[in-house]
Amino acid sequence: MKTYTKVLVAGLALASGVALSSAAPVAENWDNHCAKCHGADGAGQTKIGKKLKLKNYTDAAVQAAMTDEEILKATTEGVIIDGKEKMKPFKDELSAEEINDFVAYIRAFKS
Numbered sequence: 001m002k003t004y005t006k007v008l009v010a011g012l013a014l015a016s017g018v019a020l021s022s023a024a025p026v027a028e029n030w031d032n033h034c035a036k037c038h039g040a041d042g043a044g045q046t047k048i049g050k051k052l053k054l055k056n057y058t059d060a061a062v063q064a065a066m067t068d069e070e071i072l073k074a075t076t077e078g079v080i081i082d083g084k085e086k087m088k089p090f091k092d093e094l095s096a097e098e099i100n101d102f103v104a105y106i107r108a109f110k111s
Contacts, residue, residue, distance in 0.1 A: 026101035029094060034102075037087075042109035052086055057109040068103045075099045 024032075031040070037048045044054030055062045076099055078089035090099060 023095055023098050026098070026105045029098055029101070030105060033090060033093070042106060057106050058111050060110050063107065063110045066106075071103050071106055072099060075102050 030038075035046075037046055037052065038044050038054060038057065039046050039049060042057035044050070044056050055066075057063065074087060075094075076089060076091045078085060079087040
C-alpha cells in the first residue's frame with residue numbers, strides 16, 4: 001500500500017504541476033503574438049508597426065494616455081479602425097490570465 005500511495009501522490013503532484021504551467025510566460029506570448037508588429041521593445045518600430053502607426057509603448061506620455069482596461073480590451077477583442085481589423089483578437093488563443101499579464105508587461109516598457 002505504501003508504494004501505491006507514493007505513486008498516487010507523485011502522479012497528483014505531476015498533474016498539478018502540468019496544470020499550473022499550462023499558461024505560457026508573458027514574454028513568450030509577447031514574442032509569439034505581438035513583437036512582429038509592436039517590436040520586442042514595444043516601440044512599434046517594425047515594418048508593420050510603422051505602416052500601422054502603432055503607439056510607442058516606451059513613451060511615458062503614451063503610457064499615461066492608456067488605461068489598463070484599454071489594453072485588456074484591445075488584446076481580448078482586437079482593434080478595428082474605420083471598419084478594418086488592425087489587430088486580431090486573442091481571446092480564443094490566450095487565457096484571461098495570459099491577457100491580464102500583458103498589462104504589466106506593456107507598462108514595463110515605459111522609459
